[in-house]
Amino acid sequence: MEQVTVALPQSSRERIRRHEWLTDLALLAPGLGYLLIFMVVPLIQVILRGVGLLAIGEPSRLTLDFYRQVVENKILRDSILFSLYFALVTTAVSLVLALIVSALLQIQFPGRSIISVLYKIPLVVPSLVAAFLVLTIIDQGGIIARALSRYGIEWPELVHDRWGLGIIMVLVWHNVPIMIVILSAVMSAIPQDISAAARNLGATPWQVFSNITVPLSLPGISAASLLVFIGVFGAFSIPSLLGAPYPSAISVIMSNEVLERANWAQASALGTIVTAVSAVVLYVYYRLIRRQEAALR
Amino acid sequence: MSTAELPGGMAEAPRRSAGAPRMPMRWLLTLGFFGFATIVLVIPLIVGVLWSFVNPEHGWFPPAIVPPSLSLANWRAMLSVPEIGQAFFMSFLIAPIVTVLCSALALPTGYALGRRRLKARRTIELLILAPIILPGIVLATGLGSMFIRMGLSHTILGVVLVQTVVVLPFMIRIVAATFEGVPQDLIDAARNLGAGPWALTRHVLIPMVKPGLVAGGLFTFIGSLEEFVLTFIVGMPHVQTLPVLLWAYLGGRSSIFTYAAVVTMVLLAPTILLLFIAERALKQEYLAAGFGKV
Amino acid sequence: MARLELREISKSFGRAVAVDRVTLEVRDGEFLTLLGPSGCGKTTTLRIIAGLIDPDEGEVLLDGKPMQHLPAHRRQTAMVFQSYALFPHMTVHDNIGFGLRMRGMPPERVGQRVDDALALVELGGLGDRYPRQLSGGQQQRVAVARAIVTQPKVLLFDEPLSNLDAKLRERLRLELRALQQRLGVTTVYVTHDQAEALALSDRVAVMFLGRVVEIGTPREVYRTPRSRVTAEFLGVTNLLEGHVTAVADGRCTIQTPLGTLEANVASPVRTGEAVTLSFRPEDIRIGRSEGHTITGRIIHASYLGSVTDYVVESAGIMLRIHDAGTSTREAGEEITVTLPPVAAIVQG
Numbered sequence: 046m047e048q049v050t051v052a053l054p055q056s057s058r059e060r061i062r063r064h065e066w067l068t069d070l071a072l073l074a075p076g077l078g079y080l081l082i083f084m085v086v087p088l089i090q091v092i093l094r095g096v097g098l099l100a101i102g103e104p105s106r107l108t109l110d111f112y113r114q115v116v117e118n119k120i121l122r123d124s125i126l127f128s129l130y131f132a133l134v135t136t137a138v139s140l141v142l143a144l145i146v147s148a149l150l151q152i153q154f155p156g157r158s159i160i161s162v163l164y165k166i167p168l169v170v171p172s173l174v175a176a177f178l179v180l181t182i183i184d185q186g187g188i189i190a191r192a193l194s195r196y197g198i199e200w201p202e203l204v205h206d207r208w209g210l211g212i213i214m215v216l217v218w219h220n221v222p223i224m225i226v227i228l229s230a231v232m233s234a235i236p237q238d239i240s241a242a243a244r245n246l247g248a249t250p251w252q253v254f255s256n257i258t259v260p261l262s263l264p265g266i267s268a269a270s271l272l273v274f275i276g277v278f279g280a281f282s283i284p285s286l287l288g289a290p291y292p293s294a295i296s297v298i299m300s301n302e303v304l305e306r307a308n309w310a311q312a313s314a315l316g317t318i319v320t321a322v323s324a325v326v327l328y329v330y331y332r333l334i335r336r337q338e339a340a341l342r
Numbered sequence: 343m344s345t346a347e348l349p350g351g352m353a354e355a356p357r358r359s360a361g362a363p364r365m366p367m368r369w370l371l372t373l374g375f376f377g378f379a380t381i382v383l384v385i386p387l388i389v390g391v392l393w394s395f396v397n398p399e400h401g402w403f404p405p406a407i408v409p410p411s412l413s414l415a416n417w418r419a420m421l422s423v424p425e426i427g428q429a430f431f432m433s434f435l436i437a438p439i440v441t442v443l444c445s446a447l448a449l450p451t452g453y454a455l456g457r458r459r460l461k462a463r464r465t466i467e468l469l470i471l472a473p474i475i476l477p478g479i480v481l482a483t484g485l486g487s488m489f490i491r492m493g494l495s496h497t498i499l500g501v502v503l504v505q506t507v508v509v510l511p512f513m514i515r516i517v518a519a520t521f522e523g524v525p526q527d528l529i530d531a532a533r534n535l536g537a538g539p540w541a542l543t544r545h546v547l548i549p550m551v552k553p554g555l556v557a558g559g560l561f562t563f564i565g566s567l568e569e570f571v572l573t574f575i576v577g578m579p580h581v582q583t584l585p586v587l588l589w590a591y592l593g594g595r596s597s598i599f600t601y602a603a604v605v606t607m608v609l610l611a612p613t614i615l616l617l618f619i620a621e622r623a624l625k626q627e628y629l630a631a632g633f634g635k636v
Numbered sequence: 637m638a639r640l641e642l643r644e645i646s647k648s649f650g651r652a653v654a655v656d657r658v659t660l661e662v663r664d665g666e667f668l669t670l671l672g673p674s675g676c677g678k679t680t681t682l683r684i685i686a687g688l689i690d691p692d693e694g695e696v697l698l699d700g701k702p703m704q705h706l707p708a709h710r711r712q713t714a715m716v717f718q719s720y721a722l723f724p725h726m727t728v729h730d731n732i733g734f735g736l737r738m739r740g741m742p743p744e745r746v747g748q749r750v751d752d753a754l755a756l757v758e759l760g761g762l763g764d765r766y767p768r769q770l771s772g773g774q775q776q777r778v779a780v781a782r783a784i785v786t787q788p789k790v791l792l793f794d795e796p797l798s799n800l801d802a803k804l805r806e807r808l809r810l811e812l813r814a815l816q817q818r819l820g821v822t823t824v825y826v827t828h829d830q831a832e833a834l835a836l837s838d839r840v841a842v843m844f845l846g847r848v849v850e851i852g853t854p855r856e857v858y859r860t861p862r863s864r865v866t867a868e869f870l871g872v873t874n875l876l877e878g879h880v881t882a883v884a885d886g887r888c889t890i891q892t893p894l895g896t897l898e899a900n901v902a903s904p905v906r907t908g909e910a911v912t913l914s915f916r917p918e919d920i921r922i923g924r925s926e927g928h929t930i931t932g933r934i935i936h937a938s939y940l941g942s943v944t945d946y947v948v949e950s951a952g953i954m955l956r957i958h959d960a961g962t963s964t965r966e967a968g969e970e971i972t973v974t975l976p977p978v979a980a981i982v983q984g
Contacts, residue, residue: 320476
């Protein structure tokens with residue numbers, strides 16, 4: 046039989062490849078272009094301004110003064126520690142609550158569909174509204190305090206306190222649903238047969254939860270924790286409304302530097318630190334997730 | 343063989359699968375969940391509503407569990423206090439614009455991410471994730487000074503642009519996930535049956551991704567209504583949306599709980615309503631696509 | 637009407653070669669099946685015909701004319717997908733009419749043709765349903781109707797029956813064959829089910845590791861396979877090593893551990909050459925009759941309904957025997973069996 050090899054000529058294949066590449070670029074341009082202009086450019090400005098460049102209202106010079114401030118100034122130093130503190134506590138508490146709720150939501154019970162809509166409400170509630178709603182309950186003039194005072198019990202000060210309990214409560218209220226969304230998605234993806242097999246081999250529901258559900262949900266658990274931690278670490282409105290005068294959250298200090306002192310450079314240095322912390326957490330997460338996913342494969 | 347054919351003694355014991363606990367257990371769960379939801383969700387909402395109806399002449403002072411008298415005075419204030427009305431108008435003017443802008447930007451990019459083989463996919467995904475990860479206050483610091491120089495500060499356009507930065511990533515991710523979810527077989531079948539690129543998009547792709555687009559649009563709309571930090575720093579004091587006003591009522595000046603309650607209800611009603619209407623559209627996978635996979 | 641040719645088609649995905657220099661001809665009105673295990677490249681080949689995948693090399697021709705420049709939607713090669721790929725947002729009627737609408741046919745004519753197609757697959761009256769409201773078998777018929785309504789030059793099937801239960805599969809198999817013969821349309825059918833391939837096809841092309849290893853009528857590929865892969869993939873077979881002792885008149889004599897056997901010569905063999913023989917379990921008779929007789933011991937017996945499946949050991953070799961007789965023998969029993977007079981020589 047005669048040899049008929051019909052391949053597209055090399056040049057036309059080349060042309061197709063270039064055409065594909067241009068199509069990709071044209072499709073990506075609107076979204077990515079927008080983010081490049083309105084996110085990457087300002088972010089670069091923040092980083093540069095933090096080391097004294099691009100200064101506003103004074104001559105630019107390369108300096109680490111603003112970072113030295115962060116190290117030397119106790120107020121700034123404490124603000125970073127305080128933000129780290131409530132971010133960690135909020136993440137831990139939310140994770141425990143979300144794990145329990147997500148696991149229970151995997152079980153069929155009457156009214157489950159209603160609950161699975163209800164729990165999403167805080168998701169669409171603005172954080173300021175969340176602050177207000179929780180305030181009306183836990184503040185000294187709130188409903189709990191009022192109810193307890195009838196029995197002569199004094200309700201402790203939870204808002205504007207130095208341990209940031211009010212901040213943490215509102216942040217938990219606001220972030221648990223995000224975690225539940227992620228965790229229930231991961232948990233419902235675990236094949237029923239696997240849990241059934243564990244039960245069949247004699248595991249109690251609790252053992253199934255701790256030995257099967259949690260390990261298999263690890264990618265979701267770490268993703269959810271990461272998102273909540275980073276989100277809470279830079280949160281502004283809730284700490285600014287419910288925080289004590291001292292220590293302040295780092296975001297509150299930043300907004301004061303900008304709005305009250307017009308000290309853009311100092312705010313930028315702090316912003317760079319916040320960004321760096323988020324980036325480090327994200328990096329650690331990626332290292333972790335790679336190992337977890339490899340382990341699950 | 344069905345159990346009915348078994349001898350009576352064996353058929354009587356109903357078999358349960360691992361996922362379906364005994365009846366009392368299930369009702370206990372129901373009770374627990376609804377009790378919990380009442381404490382953390384329903385009571386705060388009711389108290390919030392009550393605050394908006396407090397009669398300003400009598401107030402609502404401790405230890406009263408319910409306000410001594412109710413009135414519509416605070417709601418009437420909505421019409422008489424111009425800043426509330428203006429903020430309402432501003433919020434509901436900006437949100438649709440942001441939604442339209444976001445959809446226009448996210449559709450092509452989401453399609454590329456969901457359906458095309460991209461070279462630098464990881465980098466692109468990270469770039470899209472960045473605004474979700476970056477604290478709003480950092481973005482606000484950068485954008486604030488940039489917008490002052492561009493003359494966009496204190497303008498509606500400026501606020502639209504900054505809000506878009508924060509909600510765009512969610513929209514792109516949801517759109518990408520929806521496009522990704524269209525089975526390749528359906529696309530192949532349409533092409534096999536003679537649909538060209540345009541017909542394929544119109545008759546198959548668009549109808550298939552519509553639920554995702556609706557979910558993404560709702561998300562964007564609500565996201566815009568809620569956005570505070572960037573609007574606050576870029577828009578103040580001329581562009582005052584409802585969250586900015588709420589901040590003023592709650593903390594900025596002396597806290598005015600009753601007005602705050604009114605603004606809260608105005609902000610909450612549409613979002614919660616949308617949540618219930620769009621329950622079907624806001625399927626788990628879209629939500630998880632928006633927030634979840636990092 | 638339509639003659640389909642594949643010339644030296646190759647396709648790789650990354651480093652994996654999916655299709656390796658496949659050359660095939662499907663005659664006008666012929667029903668050709670691509671049979672092979674999963675991952676053998678049969679589905680890729682089908683998608684290359686449909687234009688859904690571009691081959692790296694080679695060419696697809698329809699009636700001698702190259703189709704390579706035609707995009708998928710311009711080829712008249714209607715396909716029935718394994719998943720059916722029914723559009724979930726369209727009714728049955730709109731699904732079937734889709735291809736006609738894409739060709740710009742006016743709505744009233746589309747309606748007429750769709751109704752005809754529905755009647756043809758015995759789904760009249762279900763046009764307003766949505767795919768999710770149909771059973772698996774009904775969905776399958778809709779997929780078939782959607783493909784044939786456009787009067788394609790070539791019909792392509794990608795494992796269309798694999799998602800159905802055994803009973804239904806068998807019935808639809810008959811219906812598909814009848815429909816294809818009625819329409820007389822050139823058909824390429826992909827399956828990994830050997831019974832389906834044998835029952836449906838005019839010819840079967842056996843694919844393995846991206847290549848067509850053998851092509852022939854169902855009887856040819858089953859009775860006289862030329863390759864070991866075909867023999868093993870098409871049902872159960874006994875393989876026996878030996879070497880040729882004599883060649884004459886298209887027959888040869890082969891010395892094996894079980895004695896001397898005869899085989900047809902399909903490709904040239906020389907005396908002394910080592911070969912592998914293949915014969916089917918049902919070709920071995922229990923008891924004495926015409927042919928070479930050996931004795932063995934039953935290792936295992938399992939009753940399969942229509943036959944009893946025996947594993948018999950003789951001279952250190954395990955033989956599979958399917959016996960249709962009514963008498964049952966137990967494991968451990970010594971029996972005499974007759975090997976088939978003529979076996980097939982297989983390559984590889």
